[in-house]
Amino acid sequence: MLHSFSGLLTDLYELTMAAGYLETGMEAEATFELFVRHLPRKRNYIVVAGIEHALTYLEHVQFTPEEVDYLRRQPVFRHVSQRFFDWLLAFRFHGDVWAMPEGTVAFAGEPLLRVTAPIAEAQLVETYLLAAVHLETLVASKAARVVTAAAGRPVVEFGSRRAHGIEAGVRAARAAYLAGCAGTSNVWAGFRFGIPVFGTLAHSWVMAHPSESEAFRRFLQVFPEAATLLVDTYDARRAIERLIAEGEKPTGIRLDSGNLLRDSRWARHRLRQAGWEDVRIFASGDLDEYRIARLLAAGAEIDAFGVGTALATSSDAPALGAIYKLVEVRRGGRVRNAAKFSPAKATFPGRKQVYRFRDAAGQFREDLIALADEPAPAAEALLVEMFRAGRRMCPPEPLETARERCRQQLQALPARLRRIDRRAAYPVRHSPRLRKLFERLRRGLR
Amino acid sequence: MLHSFSGLLTDLYELTMAAGYLETGMEAEATFELFVRHLPRKRNYIVVAGIEHALTYLEHVQFTPEEVDYLRRQPVFRHVSQRFFDWLLAFRFHGDVWAMPEGTVAFAGEPLLRVTAPIAEAQLVETYLLAAVHLETLVASKAARVVTAAAGRPVVEFGSRRAHGIEAGVRAARAAYLAGCAGTSNVWAGFRFGIPVFGTLAHSWVMAHPSESEAFRRFLQVFPEAATLLVDTYDARRAIERLIAEGEKPTGIRLDSGNLLRDSRWARHRLRQAGWEDVRIFASGDLDEYRIARLLAAGAEIDAFGVGTALATSSDAPALGAIYKLVEVRRGGRVRNAAKFSPAKATFPGRKQVYRFRDAAGQFREDLIALADEPAPAAEALLVEMFRAGRRMCPPEPLETARERCRQQLQALPARLRRIDRRAAYPVRHSPRLRKLFERLRRGLR
Numbered sequence: 027m028l029h030s031f032s033g034l035l036t037d038l039y040e041l042t043m044a045a046g047y048l049e050t051g052m053e054a055e056a057t058f059e060l061f062v063r064h065l066p067r068k069r070n071y072i073v074v075a076g077i078e079h080a081l082t083y084l085e086h087v088q089f090t091p092e093e094v095d096y097l098r099r100q101p102v103f104r105h106v107s108q109r110f111f112d113w114l115l116a117f118r119f120h121g122d123v124w125a126m127p128e129g130t131v132a133f134a135g136e137p138l139l140r141v142t143a144p145i146a147e148a149q150l151v152e153t154y155l156l157a158a159v160h161l162e163t164l165v166a167s168k169a170a171r172v173v174t175a176a177a178g179r180p181v182v183e184f185g186s187r188r189a190h191g192i193e194a195g196v197r198a199a200r201a202a203y204l205a206g207c208a209g210t211s212n213v214w215a216g217f218r219f220g221i222p223v224f225g226t227l228a229h230s231w232v233m234a235h236p237s238e239s240e241a242f243r244r245f246l247q248v249f250p251e252a253a254t255l256l257v258d259t260y261d262a263r264r265a266i267e268r269l270i271a272e273g274e275k276p277t278g279i280r281l282d283s284g285n286l287l288r289d290s291r292w293a294r295h296r297l298r299q300a301g302w303e304d305v306r307i308f309a310s311g312d313l314d315e316y317r318i319a320r321l322l323a324a325g326a327e328i329d330a331f332g333v334g335t336a337l338a339t340s341s342d343a344p345a346l347g348a349i350y351k352l353v354e355v356r357r358g359g360r361v362r363n364a365a366k367f368s369p370a371k372a373t374f375p376g377r378k379q380v381y382r383f384r385d386a387a388g389q390f391r392e393d394l395i396a397l398a399d400e401p402a403p404a405a406e407a408l409l410v411e412m413f414r415a416g417r418r419m420c421p422p423e424p425l426e427t428a429r430e431r432c433r434q435q436l437q438a439l440p441a442r443l444r445r446i447d448r449r450a451a452y453p454v455r456h457s458p459r460l461r462k463l464f465e466r467l468r469r470g471l472r
Numbered sequence: 473m474l475h476s477f478s479g480l481l482t483d484l485y486e487l488t489m490a491a492g493y494l495e496t497g498m499e500a501e502a503t504f505e506l507f508v509r510h511l512p513r514k515r516n517y518i519v520v521a522g523i524e525h526a527l528t529y530l531e532h533v534q535f536t537p538e539e540v541d542y543l544r545r546q547p548v549f550r551h552v553s554q555r556f557f558d559w560l561l562a563f564r565f566h567g568d569v570w571a572m573p574e575g576t577v578a579f580a581g582e583p584l585l586r587v588t589a590p591i592a593e594a595q596l597v598e599t600y601l602l603a604a605v606h607l608e609t610l611v612a613s614k615a616a617r618v619v620t621a622a623a624g625r626p627v628v629e630f631g632s633r634r635a636h637g638i639e640a641g642v643r644a645a646r647a648a649y650l651a652g653c654a655g656t657s658n659v660w661a662g663f664r665f666g667i668p669v670f671g672t673l674a675h676s677w678v679m680a681h682p683s684e685s686e687a688f689r690r691f692l693q694v695f696p697e698a699a700t701l702l703v704d705t706y707d708a709r710r711a712i713e714r715l716i717a718e719g720e721k722p723t724g725i726r727l728d729s730g731n732l733l734r735d736s737r738w739a740r741h742r743l744r745q746a747g748w749e750d751v752r753i754f755a756s757g758d759l760d761e762y763r764i765a766r767l768l769a770a771g772a773e774i775d776a777f778g779v780g781t782a783l784a785t786s787s788d789a790p791a792l793g794a795i796y797k798l799v800e801v802r803r804g805g806r807v808r809n810a811a812k813f814s815p816a817k818a819t820f821p822g823r824k825q826v827y828r829f830r831d832a833a834g835q836f837r838e839d840l841i842a843l844a845d846e847p848a849p850a851a852e853a854l855l856v857e858m859f860r861a862g863r864r865m866c867p868p869e870p871l872e873t874a875r876e877r878c879r880q881q882l883q884a885l886p887a888r889l890r891r892i893d894r895r896a897a898y899p900v901r902h903s904p905r906l907r908k909l910f911e912r913l914r915r916g917l918r
Contacts, residue, residue, distance in 0.1 A: 035638045037630070037657040038671030042695065046677065049694045056680060096663045102672075102698045145680060153658075156633035157641055164636075184483070187602035188791045190610075190636035191643050192481045195603055198636075211483040212599075217542045225484030226548075230798040231492065233810040234502060234591060248495045249488065252548045259812070283817060335791045344790035345634045345781045352676040364679040366705070371729060 031086035033117055034093050036153040042102060044146035045110045054357040056145035057377050058152065059137035060159060060350045066343035070443040070450050073170050073432055074130040074138050075201045076162030078422055080155045081412055084119045087151065091115065113146075121147055123413035124398075126380070127423065129166075129204055129432030130408060131439055133454050136380045136395060138163070140409060145355065152350045160348040161194060165201035168315075168340040170436060171446045172333050173206035175315035177322060180208035180330040182224045184310060185338025198338040204429050206436070207337075208330070219425055224332075226252065226280075232259040242274055254278035254308050262289050263296075270300040278306035278329070286311070287326045294327035306330060314341070315446045353377060367468050374456065374464050381405040390438050396457035477532035479563055480539050482599040488548060490592035491556045500803040502591035503823050504598065505583035506605060506796045512789035516889040516896050519616050519878055520576040520584050521647045522608030524868055526601045527858055530565045533597065537561065565593055569859035570844075572826070573869065575612075575650055575878030576854060577885055579900050582826045582841060584609070586855060591801065598796045606794040607640060611647035614761075614786040616882060617892045618779050619652035621761035623768060626654035626776040628670045630756060631784025644784040650875050652882070653783075654776070665871055670778075672698065672726075678705040685714055692720055700724035700754055708735050709742075716746040724752035724775070732757070733772045740773035752776060760787070761892045799823060813914050820902060820910050827851040836884050842903035 046052075062072060094114045097103055103110070121143025132138060139159060141148045173181050183202035186195030192214075199215035209222035216223035227245055235241035238260060246253050255276040257265035262281055269276065279297075281289050286309050297305050309321070310332030318331055335341060351373045352364045363375035377398040383391045383405045394403065411419050442450040456464075492498075508518060540560045543549055549556070567589025572578055585605060587594045619627050629648035632641030638660075645661035655668030662669035673691055681687035684706060692699050701722040703711035708727055715722065725743075727735050732755050743751045755767070756778030764777055781787060797819045798810045809821035823844040829837045829851045840849065857865050888896040902910075 030638075032660055034660040034663050035632075035642070036659055037632055038659050038662075038669045039657065039674055040671075041659060042672055043674060043677050046673070046691055046694045047680075050690045052680070052690075054680065056676075058676070093663060097659075100662075100669065102695065105696065106694065149674075149676060153633050153641075154638055157635060157638040160634055161637040161640075186483055187599050187796075188606055188794065189603060190640040190785070190790075191607040192476075192600055192603040193639035194607075194636040195599075196481070211485065213482055213484050213487060213543075214478055214480040216484075216546075217480050217539060223484045223546065225486075226488055227492070228485055228489060228595075229812065230502075230504070230595060230810075231489050233798045233812070234493075234498070234500065234801050236808075244496045244498075245492055248492045248552065249548065250551060283814060339636070339790045341790050344636075344785045344787050348634065350633075352679045355680050362682075364676075366675065366679075368729065 031083060031088065032093060033087050033089040033114065033150065034096075036150060038102070040150045040152055041097065043149050045103060045106045047146040047149075048110050048113055049106060052145060054145045054355045055142060056148045056352060057140060057142040057354040058148050058350050059353050059378060060139040060155060060348065061137050062134050062163075063347040063349055063371070065134045066346065067449065068342055069167055070445070071131050071133060071167070071439060071452065072163050072346065073166035073205045074126045074132050074163055075128050075166040075204050076159040076197070077125045077128050077139065077412070079162065079197070080139065080158040081123065081418065083154050083158065084123065084151060084413065085418065087117070087119055087154070089114045089117055118416060119147055119151060120144065120416040121413065122411070122415065124409040125412050126408050127410055127428065127431060129428035129430075129435065131390075131432070131435040132408070133393060133452050135454055136393065137378050137409065140377065142377070156348055156350050160346060161197055162201040163348070164340045164344075164346050165198045165338065166205040166432070168337055168343070169202040169205035169207055170432070171315040172318065172337055174436070174444055175318040175322070175446055176331055179328065181206070182330065182332045183207045183210040183212070183337055184332040184334035186212045188335040189338035195338060200425070202337055204425060205432055206429070221425070226254045227256055229256060229259045232256065238265055239268055239272065242269065242276070246274055246276065252277055254280050254306070256280045256282060258283050263292060266293055266296055270296065270302070275302055276305060278308050280308040280310060280332075282311040286328065287321055287324050290327040291325065308332065310334070312336070319446060363463060363467060365464055365467050374460055375467055376460065376463055378460070380408040382408055384438065388438055389440055390452070392453040392455060394455050394457055395460060397460055397463070400457060400459050477529060477534065478539060479533050479535040479560065479596065480542075482596060484548070486596045486598055487543065489595050491549060491552045493592040493595075494556050494559055495552060498591060500591045500801050501588060502594045502798060503586060503588040503800040504594050504796050505799050505824060506585040506601060506794065507583050508580050508609075509793040509795055509817070511580045512792065513895065514788055515613055516891070517577050517579060517613070517885060517898065518609050518792065519612035519651045520572045520578050520609055521574050521612035521650050522605040522643070523571045523574050523585065523858070525608065525643065526585065526604040527569065527864065529600050529604065530569065530597060530859065531864065533563070533565055533600070535560045535563055564862060565597060566590065566862035567593055567859060568857070568861065570855040571858050572854050573856055573874065573877060575874035575876075575881065577836075577878070577881040578854070579839060579898050581900055582839065583824050583855065586823060588823070602794055602796055606792060607643055608647040609794070610786045610790075610792050611644045611784065612651040612878070614783055614789070615648040615651035615653055616878070617761040618764065618783055620882070620890055621764040621768070621892055622777055625774065627652070628776065628778045629653045629656040629658070629783055630778040630780035632658045634781040635784035641784060646871070648783060650871060651878055652875070657778075667871070672700045673702055675702060675705045678702065684711055685718065688715065688720055688722070692722065698723055700726050700752070702726045702728060704729050709738060712739055712742055716742065716748070721748055722751060724754050726754040726756060726778075728757040732774070733767055733770050736773040737771065754778065756780070758782070765892060809909060809913060811910055811913050820906055821913055822906065822909055824906070826854040828854055830884065834884055835886055836898070838899035838901060840901050840903060841906060843906050843909070846903060846905055
């Protein structure tokens with residue numbers, strides 16, 4: 027129903043400004059940078075995601091005649107000339123894009139994506155780029171914490187039903203996998219992105235049968251090799267005792283409620299006694315990184331976790347302060363840098379690059395934000411050219427590549443930053459030239 | 473990119489259970505009810521939304537051959553017979569649906585939507601129905617609070633960039649309008665749903681011009697009748713003084729940062745002195761119902777509000793405990809009611825209806841949840857027949873009708889429940905027959 031490449035997937039002011047630029051003959055090339063201004067209190071880093079989704083939109087964005095007619099009928103455009111509507115009908119994105127590859131670990135203030143294009147074009151795509159990068163980065167950043175808390179045990183993303191709509195569920199599944207989850211319950215995400223999918227049965231399967239015993243027996247009959255039985259519909263311990271007594275050995279059992287610590291320890295004990303050491307114990311039910319960490323610290327006997335709502339909605343920080351700011355305007359051969367100076371909302375001017383310095387062991391030491399045309403230091407440049415003049419410079423990257431990048435970067439992140447329970451800051455410096463430019467512009471304003 | 477009617481937009485366990493029902497010859501008709509188990513701490517009621525979206529999915533859901541092939545390749549389905557894949561290829565939703573019309577004010581535990589269908593069908597659509605109803609109900613419920621706080625002043629939904637992806641932004645725009653917002657910045661939502669769209673210019677417009685003065689002049693030239701000028705890019709007071717000095721009268725001014733209380737009062741004072749009483753003052757920037765209420769209580773001079781992130785993500789309660797529970801199974805003429813009994817997660821059995829009793833003044837007095845086949849009391853039945861045997865029983869309702877319903881219901885809600893700052897409970901009773909059935913089933917289990 028939603029035409030995902032529509033140019034109307036934007037805020038109205040992007041279109042009024044575009045009309046304004048065209049009507050006043052402002053033929054400038056503008057650079058905007060997308061970044062997260064401040065991290066939420068409970069985040070020490072972000073995991074960049076949603077870039078591929080954003081680029082796909084830029085490749086395909088356009089307006090249908092019907093959509094342009096709709097705009098023509100809006101009172102706000104009453105005095106705007108036909109030229110604007112013709113421009114919309116012919117609209118394609120012709121700009122340059124540099125971005126951090128997905129799976130990059132990044133910090134507040136660092137440009138994650140940089141667009142240089144005719145100003146009206148660069149402006150028009152703001153809303154979609156933010157929406158795409160914000161959601162997936164939000165969920166990937168949360169997922170990295172959940173995966174960290176699980177300390178090597180697989181985490182499956184289960185949040186599609188409580189994500190903010192089914193598309194958010196699909197995107198959350200992808201972001202969670204990218205950041206280290208073992209897979210998802212969302213089948214469309216599996217189909218579309220090749221993510222492993224997991225899931226066996228719900229309480230309703232058990233409730234629909236005359237008895238739990240018959241429900242289990244029938245399920246095992248259809249799925250003899252892949253049955254993780256949900257044992258807590260009525261009484262988890264009685265269900266496990268019955269399985270053992272009846273010799274109906276499942277692949278795993280799932281606890282979705284109750285006292286996961288006590289029940290998992292009891293279950294492991296009984297399963298061992300029965301000689302079922304290989305029956306895996308899977309836990310779910312309102313889990314997040316904090317609860318997982320507490321369960322494991324207390325000695326819970328859990329082999330894998332399903333995490334839903336908290337992961338797919340990033341419930342303890344459901345938004346990042348992601349913004350898309352004008353940093354440069356080129357017009358008739360002249361370059362003007364743009365910045366904001368209010369203390370809470372300062373933004374640095376100029377096209378930028380982010381460099382990452384590592385120590386001898388490969389651990390991240392510090393990042394440097396510098397002007398893109400400064401001599402590059404001997405460090406990794408995080409922003410990579412993705413589009414030149416509206417054409418992709420590299421094919422879409424396999425999701426596994428991004429996932430592996432994320433895994434390696436999280437390993438290289440100093441341990442204090444990986445902790446889920448404590449605030450820690452990572453050093454991000456601005457280059458002297460960048461600081462000088464900022465100060466010069468500020469003084470110029472006064 | 474997202475095929476919105478794909479049957480794969482579901483959790484894997486819905487498909488394994490469907491395969492299980494088919495393979496074991498479970499030819500039953502099942503009834504599931506969708507409801508919110510508990511309200512978040514800061515919600516006294518919910519506003520039902522997303523029903524129309526859910527029904528549209530039910531009308532169109534199907535599987536492509538490519539999608540079915542994908543499932544066939546999944547190891548979990550290795551032992552499943554061809555019958556299941558043929559069933560998927562022919563899949564259509566043939567069930568009955570009763571639901572509360574959008575805009576209905578509802579409470580925890582009340583079925584918002586009830587599906588009766590062959591069990592595998594009813595199960596398969598669970599994830600999508602939850603995702604659709606959850607998101608829009610979540611945002612509509614938040615929007616009702618924001619609109620209440622604004623006390624008659626228009627509120628415009630501005631959250632597309634921070635909503636959980638652009639589709640969530642479109643859905644949030646619709647839900648917010650339904651619950652009383654005056655409109656949205658999301659143009660696609662305007663195009664698709666006929667919602668009024670708002671927006672004029674961003675800081676980037678000002679920053680792209682050599683001076684703020686020139687930026688304003690050019691914008692007024694293109695939009696002489698519809699220019700709300702954003703005045704806080706550099707210094708809001710200086711910008712307002714300059715507009716007055718230059719005689720460049722806009723339709724309105726927008727404050728997006730700084731001290732909204734002091735600046736709005738100062739701005740009103742200066743605009744009045746200039747004889748510009750009709751220049752409206754619009755405020756935005758990290759607003760929510762709490763901040764709006766505080767601003768107005770303190771005497772802020774604000775005529776309209778733009779609310780973004782907090783509204784589109786329902787940031788103080790980014791999820792509702794929405795669930796979809798099996799309540800009845802009919803098989804070979806026999807009816808079995810299904811319920812859960814664990815104290816924290818009890819669900820009542822049987823197909824239900826919700827009745828609303830009002831006092832003489834039309835205010836809501838209490839709701840009664842009863843079995844659908846009980847004699848109806850003299851009260852409004854909230855669940856309405858939407859689908860019979862897979863066919864819609866009524867055409868889609870105009871969004872304005874749902875919006876007006878919401879407006880009337882919020883007026884009829886006791887004032888203590890409408891308050892944004894205090895928890896208040898509304899009486900929801902269960903009928904004696906329903907309680908008796910629940911107790912009978914519970915005893916039967918022991």
